[in-house]
Amino acid sequence: MTIDPSDINMDPPAIVIKNLTVSYGPxxxxxxxxxxxxxxxxxxxxxxxxxxxxxxxxAILGFVKKDTGSVSILGIPAEKAKGLVAYVPQRGAVDWDFPIQVKEVAMMGRYGSIPWYRDCRKQDWELVDKALEMVRMSDFRNSQIGQLSGGQQQRVFMARALAQGSDILLLDEPFAGVDAATERAILDVLEQAKKTGRTLIVVHHDLATAAEYFDRLILIKQRVYAYGTPQAVLQEELLSEVYEGRLKIFAELAGRK
Ligand SMILES: Nc1ncnc2c1ncn2[C@@H]1O[C@H](COP(=O)(O)OP(=O)(O)OP(=O)(O)O)[C@@H](O)[C@H]1O
Ligand SMILES: [Mg+2]
Structure with missing residues (x-):
């Protein structure tokens, strides 16, 4: 059998999703x-x-069952690519009363890389400390996670994802319920991670800042209505279809593009 070199994709996209359908009910x-x-x-x-x-x-993480379709991460089927993706869950989904220190939460990001037969090494702690520094939470290293404010907890969870060292980061509403200063700090971390070549997919509900924060937007309502630059996606027609005319800020959005 001969292999046509053009069939081998040496530089696959970060994520490729094909005909994906997911149902919880009918x-x-x-x-x-x-x-x-x-x-x-x-x-x-x-x-x-x-x-x-x-x-x-x-679905990208493989946490929900697919009815149909496939997801590949850097050219590898998602089922086999778990370690390549780090995840920061939506805040309501986390038990914050669990008695654990900040540094231990961040170290959880390393567990996938540490074999069962060895303990955390100096280099694992160095990666944890670097990640905590990046989110400006080094001073809280030994604090209990439950005793931090919501915005601080969010930053620790980002540190956990960064410590994992994955090329792809998925964050579900990292800006929800944080003040303007924390929002800025989180955005800085996202931008820094992008500069190091990482791919970041971030659920975001504030359309007013979407064009400013992101270089791509994915507009979803059951289907993907649009994917592209903010300019291409923030079209009045598309938005009014997806938000069913509930948006009154089209003019403002157009001004920010
Ligand atoms: N575990 C579940 N069991 C049953 N239905 C679910 C489950 N999770 C989500 N759904 C339903 O699937 C649909 C999509 O939910 P999803 O949480 O993905 O939406 P979302 O866009 O993240 O919403 P939000 O902006 O409120 O976070 C909703 O109709 C929701 O009720
Ligand atoms: Mg959600």
Whole structure:
């Protein structure tokens, strides 16, 4: 058998999704989604409540059962690519009363890379400390996670994802419930991660800042309505279809593009 070199993709996209359908009940949460996300982008996932944004993230992680379709990460089927992706869950999904220190939460990001027969090494702790420094939480290294504010907890979870060292980061509403200063700090971390070549997919519900924060947008409501630059996606017609005319800020958005 001869192999045509053009059939071998030496530089696959970060994520390729083909004909993905996911259902929890009779109505699919995601329906026939196909999308290719290139490497190195900082992409925002937008769409109304219940649109399937979290399901989209969970499907990439392999956390939900697919009815149909496939997901590949850097050219590898997602089922075999778990370590390549780091995840920061939506805040309500985490038990914050669990008695564990900040540094231990961040170290959880390393567990996938540490074989069962050895303990955390100096270099693992160095990666943890670097990640905590990046999110400006080094001073809270020994604090209990439950005793931090919501914004601080969010930053620790980002440190956990960064410590993992994965090329792809998926974050579900990292800006939810944080103040303006923390929002800025989190955005800085996302931008820094992008500069190091990572691909970031971030669920975001604030359309007013979407164009400013992201270089790609994914507009979802059960289906992917659009993927591209903010300019291409933030079109009045598309938004009014997805948000069903509930948006009154088209003019403002157009001004920010
Ligand atoms: N575990 C579940 N069991 C049953 N239905 C679910 C489950 N998780 C999500 N759904 C349903 O699937 C749809 C998509 O939910 P999803 O959480 O993905 O939306 P979302 O866009 O993230 O919403 P939000 O903006 O409120 O976070 C909704 O109709 C939701 O009710
Ligand atoms: Mg959600």
């Amino acid at each position: 109505k699919p949460a995601l329906l026939d989604v196909s999308l290719s996300i290139e490497k190195g982008v900082l992409a925002g996932v937008i769409g109304p409540n219940g649109a399937g944004k979290s399901t989209f993230i969970k």
